[in-house]
Amino acid sequence: MEFWILIWKIVFIFAVVIFTCMALWVSIGGYFDLKKLFRKLKDIDNEEE
Amino acid sequence: MESTFSEALSQTNFTLIDWIIVGVYLSISLVIGLLVKRFATNMTSYIGAGRALGTRLGIATLAGTETGLVTVMYSSQKGFTGGFAAFHIAVMAALGTFIVGATGLIVYRLRKLKVLTIPEYYEQRFGRKTRILGAVMLALGGILNMGLFLKVGSMFVVGITGMSATGWALPTVMTVLLILVLAYTVLGGMISVVVTDYIQFIVLSLGLLFATGLIIYHLGWQNIFDTVAIQMGEKGFNPVLAEGTFGIDYIIWMGFLGLIACAVWPAAVARALAMESPEAVKVQYMWSSVAYLIRFLIPYFWGIAAFVFIFTKAPELKLLFFPEVGGGEPIDNLYAMPIFLGRILPVGIIGIITAAMIAAFMSTHDSYLLCWSSVITQDIIVPLSRRDLSNAVRIRLTRILIVLIGAYILYWGLVYKGKDDIWDYLVVTGAVYFTGAFALLIGGLYWKRASSTGAVLALLCGFFAIFGLEPVRNAVGFDGLTGAQVGLFTIAMAFTTMIVGSLLFPDKGTLTKTNNTID
Numbered sequence: 178m179e180f181w182i183l184i185w186k187i188v189f190i191f192a193v194v195i196f197t198c199m200a201l202w203v204s205i206g207g208y209f210d211l212k213k214l215f216r217k218l219k220d221i222d223n224e225e226e
Numbered sequence: 227m228e229s230t231f232s233e234a235l236s237q238t239n240f241t242l243i244d245w246i247i248v249g250v251y252l253s254i255s256l257v258i259g260l261l262v263k264r265f266a267t268n269m270t271s272y273i274g275a276g277r278a279l280g281t282r283l284g285i286a287t288l289a290g291t292e293t294g295l296v297t298v299m300y301s302s303q304k305g306f307t308g309g310f311a312a313f314h315i316a317v318m319a320a321l322g323t324f325i326v327g328a329t330g331l332i333v334y335r336l337r338k339l340k341v342l343t344i345p346e347y348y349e350q351r352f353g354r355k356t357r358i359l360g361a362v363m364l365a366l367g368g369i370l371n372m373g374l375f376l377k378v379g380s381m382f383v384v385g386i387t388g389m390s391a392t393g394w395a396l397p398t399v400m401t402v403l404l405i406l407v408l409a410y411t412v413l414g415g416m417i418s419v420v421v422t423d424y425i426q427f428i429v430l431s432l433g434l435l436f437a438t439g440l441i442i443y444h445l446g447w448q449n450i451f452d453t454v455a456i457q458m459g460e461k462g463f464n465p466v467l468a469e470g471t472f473g474i475d476y477i478i479w480m481g482f483l484g485l486i487a488c489a490v491w492p493a494a495v496a497r498a499l500a501m502e503s504p505e506a507v508k509v510q511y512m513w514s515s516v517a518y519l520i521r522f523l524i525p526y527f528w529g530i531a532a533f534v535f536i537f538t539k540a541p542e543l544k545l546l547f548f549p550e551v552g553g554g555e556p557i558d559n560l561y562a563m564p565i566f567l568g569r570i571l572p573v574g575i576i577g578i579i580t581a582a583m584i585a586a587f588m589s590t591h592d593s594y595l596l597c598w599s600s601v602i603t604q605d606i607i608v609p610l611s612r613r614d615l616s617n618a619v620r621i622r623l624t625r626i627l628i629v630l631i632g633a634y635i636l637y638w639g640l641v642y643k644g645k646d647d648i649w650d651y652l653v654v655t656g657a658v659y660f661t662g663a664f665a666l667l668i669g670g671l672y673w674k675r676a677s678s679t680g681a682v683l684a685l686l687c688g689f690f691a692i693f694g695l696e697p698v699r700n701a702v703g704f705d706g707l708t709g710a711q712v713g714l715f716t717i718a719m720a721f722t723t724m725i726v727g728s729l730l731f732p733d734k735g736t737l738t739k740t741n742n743t744i745d
Contacts, residue, residue: 178455178460178463181310181311181460182455182463186451188313188316188523189523192316192520193435193520195516196431196435196516196519196520197435199516199517200427200432200435203282203285203286203289203427203513204286204427204428206280206281206282206283207282207283207285207424207427209280209282210279210281210282210284211283211421213280214279214280214420
């Protein structure tokens, strides 16, 4: 049982730390991706007109 | 018992301030959804966001979609009943997603083919009949699958806010949430979904991490492990233990689910198909493996924490959830986690966490509604129609279907009285579609000799997955089998029929000569 307790503690801590880093990267970078998306959709819109 | 339960629910820290926080958040989501409506001018924009998603936005929307409030609820239920041993499901899901990202399995090739939906690929590779049958199986499994989402999500809102669990509260919450989601999904399509998914990803990430920190602070890190060790023993940690909640066949089944949940499940694949390039899909999936890990792991932890809280700090709840100690019927253990959060989170924070959970609820509902309705339009109605339907007609049809599916989930949530474990219900209903679809996609994309007869036979095998539901197993005398064993058998059957059917009845003519088996 001690083995599994240790494994799940490591998995949990690792997951929370890496998710925190990813959430920061995605939150900041996602904003720039959104701007790019709307630029492209606007271009598509203009082409159709 | 009912009055004791109502009393237990009412002991929440949720106040008017929290309602205001939730209200402001929901209004912002709705307004944004309405603002981006003008971009949804054609089907590629409406259901594929113009195939212009960058990597980080793709990760946000995939994570937002696949981390629903229903995920949080059924996962916390698994943690509550299975303890830390349930963590293996999260690990398998993350491994599966990472493997798909690293190898590009299925999703890379689908994106390269520029299809909008999975059944559209079926037609290119196996012909129109396969597309329609595949779409019917997909819509059937998918819509049945989301049948309980609304009810389970609303149970969270009722549990954490302290409303009465009986009478008008639950149906009212269900109706209000549904109307909100329908409003911006119907109007803005995938573009609204992506934008709101992004905001919801930020709120959800903050909520998950912050609440977890508070839980650990409140209960104590070591105390959580110690209490599970005392109350559950080794089966609370060891998933391989034969006499435990899981076992080897369950772990293998979860390994398979880990792969298909990201590579075959249409709501996830829709994100891959909306990415700006096939290469971006790989990066999207590798990073999303972290989100696939967290979306299970943290809710399991919350469920475990609710269990620890009940056993160490709330003896009155122990009598409600474990009546063998005091006699009587147990109350639905889905309520354990929201009641627990309602008691330990302070005013203000509880509003933010509830907003985060409603964010999770909305980001899943909007994507699923859009996914199933667009499949019915694009892959059933359009192929069956004798004339080419314009973009405007297709978008109108999709919008009508979104409303109809919404009405169905409201109805199903109110009338369904099954006692199946929510996770089992979801896996079995989903398996009706994904067992056959997995064989079709692997065969179609990677095996040149795969034929339309093999494809149809493999799709039909999906119906066998229904026997995974406990009441059905018992009714037909399969009670010696577990749901996991039935699921694994269905996959084996789908692959066998795909291979045997293709070898015995190869396609004649042009179908297999399309360029859809990429070398």
